[in-house]
Amino acid sequence: MNLHEYxxxxxxxxxxxxxxxxxxxxxPAEAEAIAARLGGTVVVKAQVHAGGRGKxxxxxxxxxPAEAxxHASRILGMTIKGLIVQKVLVxxxxxxxxxxxxxxxxxxxxxxxxxMVSPAGGIDIEEVAAKTPEKIHRLAVxxxxxxxxxxALGLALTLYKNFDQVKTAARIMxxxxxxxxxxxxxxxxxxxxxxxxxxxxxxxDAKISIDDNELDRRADLAALRDETAEAPSEVEARRANLxxxxxxxxxxxVVNGAxxxxxxxxxxxxxxxxxxxxxxxxxxxxxxxxxxxxxxxxADPAVKVILFNIFGGITRTDDVANGIVTATRQFKVxxxxxxxxxGTNEQEAVKILQGVGMKALNDMDEAVKQAVALAKEAK
Amino acid sequence: xxxxxxxxxxxxxxxxxGRDGSFHSKQMIAYGTNVVAGVTPGKGGQVFEGKVxxxxxxxxxxxxxxxxxxxxxxxxxxxxxxxxEAADAGVSLIVCITEGVPVIDMTRVMPFVREKGARLIxxxxxxxxxxxxxxxxxxxxxxxxxxxxxLVSRSGTLTYEVxxxxxxxxxxxxxxxxxxxxxxxxxxxxxxxxAFEADPDTDAIVxxxxxxxxxEQKAAEFVSRHVTKPVVGFIAGQTAPPGRRxxxxxxxxxxxxxxxxEKIAAFKAAGYGIMERPADVVGLIKQRLKK
Numbered sequence: 001m002n003l004h005e006y007x008x009x010x011x012x013x014x015x016x017x018x019x020x021x022x023x024x025x026x027x028p029a030e031a032e033a034i035a036a037r038l039g040g041t042v043v044v045k046a047q048v049h050a051g052g053r054g055k056x057x058x059x060x061x062x063x064x065p066a067e068a069x070x071h072a073s074r075i076l077g078m079t080i081k082g083l084i085v086q087k088v089l090v091x092x093x094x095x096x097x098x099x100x101x102x103x104x105x106x107x108x109x110x111x112x113x114x115x116m117v118s119p120a121g122g123i124d125i126e127e128v129a130a131k132t133p134e135k136i137h138r139l140a141v142x143x144x145x146x147x148x149x150x151x152a153l154g155l156a157l158t159l160y161k162n163f164d165q166v167k168t169a170a171r172i173m174x175x176x177x178x179x180x181x182x183x184x185x186x187x188x189x190x191x192x193x194x195x196x197x198x199x200x201x202x203x204x205d206a207k208i209s210i211d212d213n214e215l216d217r218r219a220d221l222a223a224l225r226d227e228t229a230e231a232p233s234e235v236e237a238r239r240a241n242l243x244x245x246x247x248x249x250x251x252x253x254v255v256n257g258a259x260x261x262x263x264x265x266x267x268x269x270x271x272x273x274x275x276x277x278x279x280x281x282x283x284x285x286x287x288x289x290x291x292x293x294x295x296x297x298x299a300d301p302a303v304k305v306i307l308f309n310i311f312g313g314i315t316r317t318d319d320v321a322n323g324i325v326t327a328t329r330q331f332k333v334x335x336x337x338x339x340x341x342x343g344t345n346e347q348e349a350v351k352i353l354q355g356v357g358m359k360a361l362n363d364m365d366e367a368v369k370q371a372v373a374l375a376k377e378a379k
Numbered sequence: 380x381x382x383x384x385x386x387x388x389x390x391x392x393x394x395x396x397g398r399d400g401s402f403h404s405k406q407m408i409a410y411g412t413n414v415v416a417g418v419t420p421g422k423g424g425q426v427f428e429g430k431v432x433x434x435x436x437x438x439x440x441x442x443x444x445x446x447x448x449x450x451x452x453x454x455x456x457x458x459x460x461x462x463x464e465a466a467d468a469g470v471s472l473i474v475c476i477t478e479g480v481p482v483i484d485m486t487r488v489m490p491f492v493r494e495k496g497a498r499l500i501x502x503x504x505x506x507x508x509x510x511x512x513x514x515x516x517x518x519x520x521x522x523x524x525x526x527x528x529x530l531v532s533r534s535g536t537l538t539y540e541v542x543x544x545x546x547x548x549x550x551x552x553x554x555x556x557x558x559x560x561x562x563x564x565x566x567x568x569x570x571x572x573x574a575f576e577a578d579p580d581t582d583a584i585v586x587x588x589x590x591x592x593x594x595e596q597k598a599a600e601f602v603s604r605h606v607t608k609p610v611v612g613f614i615a616g617q618t619a620p621p622g623r624r625x626x627x628x629x630x631x632x633x634x635x636x637x638x639x640x641e642k643i644a645a646f647k648a649a650g651y652g653i654m655e656r657p658a659d660v661v662g663l664i665k666q667r668l669k670k
Contacts (some may be wrong), residue, residue: 259532
């Protein structure tokens with residue numbers, strides 16, 4: 001789960017990372033009041049989960065509170081990469097002497113939190129990594145001991161020559177590491193970590209992603225989720241304990257298991273169709289899940305056909321069949337349904353479906369081909 | 380022969396009295412797996428299904444029954460602790476089925492597992508099965524057939540799909556291993572490929588990968604240097620959008636890294652037979668075994 005910049009700032013600030021005072025506004029009047037309180041020139045920044053906010057016109061300088069209000073009224077409600085801006089962050093505009101990058105990611109290879117720091121900050125770090133990898137210093141932290149003092153100092157020395165700045169940066173590394181571990185983050189970055197003309201080291205922008213698995217034991221972090229920043233269908237799916245990702249095609253997919261769900265989408269494409277979604281109903285075979293899955297998929301007007309691909313293991317295929325029957329009794333499904341099921345209790349499932357005049361296929365390729373053909377006919 | 384599980388596997392089930400643990404314990408016993416003990420703290424002294432003694436700790440289970448393999452069905456927030464307990468008790472193979480284990484917990488427990496010299500498979504995996512001999516985990520027994528093709532996969536039901544294709548066409552398996560879909564896992568593709576290469580009863584290998592990370596690319600490099608047996612491979616998630624977690628915590632394309640295209644290219648470079656769809660496994664394996 002991605003946090004908004006203002007949420008990430010709050011976590012870092014609480015850990016002691018030096019940052020400018022600022023405020024979050026949901027209305028132009030609030031933005032004006034924050035700018036008046038801060039005094040001087042401010043930056044008004046759109047709070048959306050999308051990169052390239054500046055290029056999209058979502059980050060503006062304002063010399064006066066009135067100007068902050070004007071910018072906020074234009075930015076609030078603006079759409080950036082399909083997401084509507086609901087809040088802006090208002091912070092003092094800083095004069096900057098240098099910009100560095102300090103990031104921590106959960107590294108799959110070393111199986112440890114990995115620091116990546118670079119004196120070339122402020123811009124896209126992936127670009128720095130690709131073009132000038134020597135400018136990025138890496139350090140994998142042994143989680144048993146945490147970030148040791150000399151390690152933090154070593155990282156900070158790659159950024160600054162002035163030793164006061166080095167000491168401050170080393171402390172910031174330790175604070176960032178603590179925030180990362182304490183909140184089960186998969187990414188925590190400060191970009192840029194800036195110096196001001198009078199030599200202060202200060203974090204100007206922050207980004208934190210939390211491991212979704214962490215949220216089940218951390219209600220405080222789960223409460224930071226901004227559902228307005230997600231597609232409504234995905235919010236509904238999460239509430240129903242389904243993993244759902246909306247795509248652009250017209251073949252709705254209901255599958256058990258993430259790998260099989262991906263392979264089903266790929267096979268739809270292989271036979272010339274376009275999947276409308278990724279949907280994993282998971283391992284348990286609760287008919288209610290199937291009903292919810294069908295509700296969410298049929299709510300998408302682009303969907304022309306629904307394809308079930310169920311490989312029964314723990315999932316009982318008769319439960320899935322019952323779910324399909326229940327759903328079609330509860331509400332009218334206007335588009336054709338193609339069902340492939342095999343595995344646990346397959347014969348019972350076939351009987352249940354036959355009882356209501358539905359057919360079940362046994363072969364995955366056959367089912368996908370049929371679904372793609374039906375989607376094409378419907379156009 | 381086979382890899383990791385065989386006739387001398389003595390299994391302890393952590394979480395044997397739970398909903399999932401009890402269901403799958405019955406299935407494992409029915410398949411013929413030697414389930415020697417169960418562990419549920421506070422339920423020590425009970426007997427599961429009239430024959431399997433339940434202990435409060437893994438250490439007690441190991442001391443009393445000589446268990447050498449553990450399978451874990453405990454809730455996600457307790458899973459890392461259960462892994463550590465098994466490793467500390469001297470279990471040499473630990474299979475963690477649990478999905479949703481916080482990744483930060485895995486960073487702490489992995490060094491401990493290594494220090495104790497244990498092998499962890501998973502978490503968030505279907506476990507493994509040596510058809511006709513033993514199953515540890517949740518892979519459905521009836522779809523498997525004893526034979527000489529080794530299979531390793533990051534997913535669950537997609538594995539069943541491919542195993543089923545093989546079995547329906549009379550191609551048996553030596554061992555099927557699900558290594559799990561999480562970003563930090565105990566056993567990776569290379570570990571399993573090396574074991575299959577060394578196993579005299581495995582003639583060919585099927586490797587089922589997916590988007591996210593670089594494990595498949597590294598495995599392909601390993602195959603080109605160290606694996607003489609034919610390998611066929613599949614990558615799920617060619618149509619997955621970047622930046623989205625596709626069900627499995629580890630199945631995510633970050634920026635331009637971890638895409639299906641780069642993984643398939645690595646497979647091709649290493650001489651894999653490329654499965655464009657799951658059903659291709661049959662033809663490719665037949666063709667490669669003929670050579």
